[in-house]
Amino acid sequence: MVHFGTTYDETRGKTIDAINEKARASFPELTVREAYTSRIVIRKLKERGIEKLTPLEALIRLRADGFTRVIVQSTTLLDGAEMESLRRDVASVEGFFEEVRVGTPLLYSVDDCARVCEILSARHADAADARQKAHVVLVGHGTYTPATATYSQIDYLFTAQGQPLFHVATIEGYPTFDTMLARLKAAKARRVTLVPLLFVAGDHASNDIAVDWREALEKEGLQVDCRLEGLGEIPEIQDIYIEHIRFSLHHAPVDIMKKKQEYAAGKD
Numbered sequence: 001m002v003h004f005g006t007t008y009d010e011t012r013g014k015t016i017d018a019i020n021e022k023a024r025a026s027f028p029e030l031t032v033r034e035a036y037t038s039r040i041v042i043r044k045l046k047e048r049g050i051e052k053l054t055p056l057e058a059l060i061r062l063r064a065d066g067f068t069r070v071i072v073q074s075t076t077l078l079d080g081a082e083m084e085s086l087r088r089d090v091a092s093v094e095g096f097f098e099e100v101r102v103g104t105p106l107l108y109s110v111d112d113c114a115r116v117c118e119i120l121s122a123r124h125a126d127a128a129d130a131r132q133k134a135h136v137v138l139v140g141h142g143t144y145t146p147a148t149a150t151y152s153q154i155d156y157l158f159t160a161q162g163q164p165l166f167h168v169a170t171i172e173g174y175p176t177f178d179t180m181l182a183r184l185k186a187a188k189a190r191r192v193t194l195v196p197l198l199f200v201a202g203d204h205a206s207n208d209i210a211v212d213w214r215e216a217l218e219k220e221g222l223q224v225d226c227r228l229e230g231l232g233e234i235p236e237i238q239d240i241y242i243e244h245i246r247f248s249l250h251h252a253p254v255d256i257m258k259k260k261q262e263y264a265a266g267k268d
Contacts, residue, residue: 005036015232080147140197142173
């Protein structure tokens with residue numbers, strides 16, 4: 001299990017530790033270990049006497065312990081920079097294993113995205129009220145890679161599912177704070193509930209969302225509430241990751257070059 005990580009002990013227990021335990025309970029025949037990708041988080045935790053391995057370190061230790069087959073499942077949301085880094089780590093050592101399979105992130109397929117929208121709109125239905133002009137804004141981190149388009153897809157899916165009071169914005173990507181604010185103004189919103197679109201409600205949730213974004217929206221005359229719950233705390237979201245692990249257990253990843261060779265040979 002690969003996580004970005006957090007220095008917030010309480011939310012770590014509710015998200016990272018919780019899904020690690022769910023994986024152990026769901027797959028008792030497997031050995032479950034974890035790794036963190038954030039070097040800053042790893043360093044800060046080490047200063048407190050808490051050791052967390054990087055994915056590469058965890059893979060090397062698995063090999064040293066005699067494991068030959070590994071499934072690597074990340075709790076990242078998008079197939080962006082973090083997944084690219086993870087796949088490079090795996091590629092650098094996969095020759096030492098019989099097989100290493102990398103599972104897909106939370107928002108990988110359209111079906112994944114649609115399901116997450118359904119889960120979140122149901123979970124926060126009480127905060128969305130057309131008569132009260134009350135809206136919900138889900139705030140993601142954002143990325144500089146093309147994967148940032150996933151946030152716009154989620155935003156679109158909410159409307160397509162009949163949930164026009166739900167919006168998506170990002171701290172460092174697109175949609176931006178300004179594009180979200182323009183939509184709220186166009187809808188004459190009076191009240192907004194901010195919800196992290198993050199696996200862990202840690203530093204970004206406590207500072208960017210609960211302080212900076214809240215204050216900025218209040219200056220626009222909006223009444224603002226915050227629900228600082230990480231996606232990793234939601235059982236239905238955890239279940240999607242577990243299903244991705246289960247899929248990896250029974251399906252090898254598609255090798256596109258092998259597919260092209262088959263097509264060239266006339267195989268459909």
